[in-house]
Amino acid sequence: MFDLVQKExxxxxxxxxxxxxxxxxxxxxxxxxxxxxxxxxxxxxxxTHLPGIVGQAVAMPDMHWGYGxxxxxxxxxxxxxxxxxxxxxxxxxxxxxRLAVVPIPFSRLSEKQKEALLKRVYETVPSGVGHxxxxxxxxxxxxxxxxxxxxxxxxxxxxxxxxxxxxHSESHGCIEGxxxxxxxxxxxxxxxAQLGTIGSGNHFAEIGxxxxxxxxxxxxxxxxxxxxxxxxxxxxxxGFGHQICQDTLDDFMKKGFEKNLxxxxxxxxxxxxxxxxxxxxxxxxxxxxxxxxxxxILHAVREAFVKELGIRPEELKQIYDVCHNIAKKETHFGQQxxxxxxxxxxxxxxxxxxxxxxxxxxxxxxxxxxDMGRASYLLVGLGRPETFASCCHGAGRARSRIKSKKHWxxxxxxxxxxxxxxxxxxxxxxxxxxxxxxxxxxxxLVVDAAEKARLASRVARLKPHLVVKG
Amino acid sequence: MNKRxxxxxxxxxxxxxxxPEGRTLDPASRHLTLAFLGNVDSEPLETNLESHPPFxxxxxxxxxxxxxxxxxxxxxxxxxxxxxxxxxxxxxHFHEQLRFWINQQGYSxxxxxxxxHVTIARKPFNKAEWKRAFSxxxxxxxxxxxxESKPELxxxxxxxxxxxxxxxxxxxxxxxxxxxxGEEPKVLFYNALxxxxxxxxxxxxxxxxxxxxxxxxxxxxxxxxxxxxxxxNVGVDLKAVSYHSSLREKxxxxxxxxxxxx
Numbered sequence: 001m002f003d004l005v006q007k008e009x010x011x012x013x014x015x016x017x018x019x020x021x022x023x024x025x026x027x028x029x030x031x032x033x034x035x036x037x038x039x040x041x042x043x044x045x046x047x048t049h050l051p052g053i054v055g056q057a058v059a060m061p062d063m064h065w066g067y068g069x070x071x072x073x074x075x076x077x078x079x080x081x082x083x084x085x086x087x088x089x090x091x092x093x094x095x096x097x098r099l100a101v102v103p104i105p106f107s108r109l110s111e112k113q114k115e116a117l118l119k120r121v122y123e124t125v126p127s128g129v130g131h132x133x134x135x136x137x138x139x140x141x142x143x144x145x146x147x148x149x150x151x152x153x154x155x156x157x158x159x160x161x162x163x164x165x166x167x168h169s170e171s172h173g174c175i176e177g178x179x180x181x182x183x184x185x186x187x188x189x190x191x192x193a194q195l196g197t198i199g200s201g202n203h204f205a206e207i208g209x210x211x212x213x214x215x216x217x218x219x220x221x222x223x224x225x226x227x228x229x230x231x232x233x234x235x236x237x238x239g240f241g242h243q244i245c246q247d248t249l250d251d252f253m254k255k256g257f258e259k260n261l262x263x264x265x266x267x268x269x270x271x272x273x274x275x276x277x278x279x280x281x282x283x284x285x286x287x288x289x290x291x292x293x294x295x296x297i298l299h300a301v302r303e304a305f306v307k308e309l310g311i312r313p314e315e316l317k318q319i320y321d322v323c324h325n326i327a328k329k330e331t332h333f334g335q336q337x338x339x340x341x342x343x344x345x346x347x348x349x350x351x352x353x354x355x356x357x358x359x360x361x362x363x364x365x366x367x368x369x370x371d372m373g374r375a376s377y378l379l380v381g382l383g384r385p386e387t388f389a390s391c392c393h394g395a396g397r398a399r400s401r402i403k404s405k406k407h408w409x410x411x412x413x414x415x416x417x418x419x420x421x422x423x424x425x426x427x428x429x430x431x432x433x434x435x436x437x438x439x440x441x442x443x444x445l446v447v448d449a450a451e452k453a454r455l456a457s458r459v460a461r462l463k464p465h466l467v468v469k470g
Numbered sequence: 471m472n473k474r475x476x477x478x479x480x481x482x483x484x485x486x487x488x489x490p491e492g493r494t495l496d497p498a499s500r501h502l503t504l505a506f507l508g509n510v511d512s513e514p515l516e517t518n519l520e521s522h523p524p525f526x527x528x529x530x531x532x533x534x535x536x537x538x539x540x541x542x543x544x545x546x547x548x549x550x551x552x553x554x555x556x557x558x559x560x561x562x563h564f565h566e567q568l569r570f571w572i573n574q575q576g577y578s579x580x581x582x583x584x585x586x587h588v589t590i591a592r593k594p595f596n597k598a599e600w601k602r603a604f605s606x607x608x609x610x611x612x613x614x615x616x617x618e619s620k621p622e623l624x625x626x627x628x629x630x631x632x633x634x635x636x637x638x639x640x641x642x643x644x645x646x647x648x649x650x651x652g653e654e655p656k657v658l659f660y661n662a663l664x665x666x667x668x669x670x671x672x673x674x675x676x677x678x679x680x681x682x683x684x685x686x687x688x689x690x691x692x693x694x695x696x697x698x699x700x701x702x703n704v705g706v707d708l709k710a711v712s713y714h715s716s717l718r719e720k721x722x723x724x725x726x727x728x729x730x731x732x
């Protein structure tokens with residue numbers, strides 16, 4: 001169906017044909033391309049029609065069928081003449097991942113300590129639906145205004161986290177240009193009790209061991225030793241971000257911005273239009289909510305480590321916090337562009353001026369969660385220009401939720417996970433069944449493709465052992 | 471041959487729920503009774519079943535259990551769900567037509583208005599416990615059935631006529647997808663709501679929009695309004711129904727592929 005042309009190892013071109021404004025670039029191995037690629041490639045082709053698109057529309061090796069854009073899709077548009085598309089960001093604005101390490105070998109924890117730690121994290125960090133922060137006041141307008149304007153610093157100043165956390169975060173935990181005036185009251189109301197909560201679906205907090213080191217020069221620079229305990233958090237902007245996306249789609253559709261696009265889900269407004277500017281302001285607001293969300297979740301995990309293991313908060317050192325559903329204003333090929341990364345991670349290489357000092361020398365950390373059984377990866381960005389310095393964001397789903405349910409019907413998923421040396425706590429058995437490791441592609445294959453295409457290179461492999469799911 | 475017969479619609483709900491102690495009915499036997507004939511000579515009826523009145527709908531009906539009924543009120547012997555059917559007028563119309571037809575076949579029926587309900591348990595039961603445990607439950611009714619009532623709470627279908635399923639969950643790699651069917655936009659909305667409520671019954675606690683939907687955009691917007699309110703009230707793991715696909719016109723009804731971002 002798609003006449004992909006191989007350009008390099010793990011790099012294919014989707015040639016420009018017909019009404020396409022540019023070609024597509026697909027990062028994948030042949031093995032990955034054999035897995036359910038028709039829908040995401042069709043979506044990639046659609047993305048090439050976005051007005052003002054710069055360079056190529058790019059698909060990451062974990063790409064799968066998404067809303068408008070494929071998940072694992074990257075596209076840059078010219079700031080002056082281009083458009084911004086909520087479908088290129090996703091419903092969960094600034095869904096992202098945060099990694100921290102603890103300077104104790106995971107193998108040194110007793111089974112009792114592990115059980116207690118898991119239970120404590122489960123109790124301290126609200127997960128699942130309807131599990132807001134019990135002892136927290138709902139966010140006021142003034143809180144929201146600070147969140148939107150200051151990003152994660154709002155939580156830091158309220159006592160959640162450490163100053164270094166901001167240095168070790170993409171954009172230092174704040175996307176500039178957010179405005180509460182661009183956000184509906186309904187979005188505020190939907191998110192008011194959700195700050196510091198994981199949510200459900202594929203979101204999680206996990207603890208495990210740094211299983212394998214691939215580049216010790218980098219792990220030395222980042223302060224990571226083999227066998228070290230790690231904490232990985234995956235969450236986003238919760239109902240606040242979902243509502244902002246929905247409000248924008250309703251508005252864009254009402255105004256007919258989907259006309260002339262091959263798929264209404266790509267609906268996009270010119271960046272320089274009032275509608276485009278308003279979306280950017282509200283999207284940045286949601287992105288800053290998400291940074292605060294992960295900031296507070298990490299704080300709660302730190303508290304769990306204090307209570308169960310006597311480990312001080314400052315000993316849980318944040319390695320990085322990355323966004324993987326966002327549109328950002330960046331400079332590429334000497335041009336100011338708006339880079340949409342939908343299920344894709346920024347992967348700046350060494351020397352990029354936006355990076356803090358430690359990462360200037362190495363390139364930025366790229367966090368690639370796999371699944372809750374096999375592994376996740378820590379990579380270092382190489383800043384490949386054609387991808388707008390991007391990389392994959394995870395393993396990518398391989399099996400639908402109903403297939404997962406059918407597959408695990410009558411079997412005990414928790415027992416299976418125990419046999420993989422992983423303990424799982426979740427609010428809903430449905431979530432566990434839907435999120436079993438075999439619902440995902442093999443993250444090893446995905447990372448292999450990213451490395452072969454020189455988007456990022458392997459630094460360490462992470463093995464999960466204690467998982468809290470929504 | 472004499473049989474104890476009644477007409478009804480099979481009542482289905484994929485939602486799992488547990489009940490207080492009681493002689494609960496097998497979920498496969500749950501039904502919404504339309505007309506109770508009693509112990510009658512079944513032959514004249516059975517030979518003429520295909521002539522039953524036409525349905526004013528092609529697609530199965532949807533609704534929800536709005537509260538519990540303890541019947542009969544003075545000395546209750548059964549616990550039942552009271553059913554709010556989204557197409558109540560069409561259900562009542564069919565009920566009237568069916569009664570008329572049954573009379574034409576030479577059977578007499580008690581002259582009682584239809585009380586849409588689904589029996590779920592028989593006595594002994596603790597009324598207070600059942601009331602405490604109740605929450606709204608979505609249901610759909612896709613099979614018109616003539617049942618024979620047997621001992622031990624067994625209801626054996628003698629005759630069945632299937633309607634189109636109002637919704638079906640279908641494959642989607644990342645999100646959740648459903649095929650929704652309905653004769654008009656407002657029915658599509660209700661059937662989509664029922665599909666979502668089967669995994670998220672908290673949607674049933676949100677006030678329904680006052681204005682019926684006219685087109686697909688409005689269906690999506692109204693469903694998303696319900697999702698927003700439910701997320702705000704109690705939290706739901708649904709982000710939104712996406713602007714996806716168009717209504718496919720079939721013979722006498724529409725079909726829509728609904729994708730829900732989760």
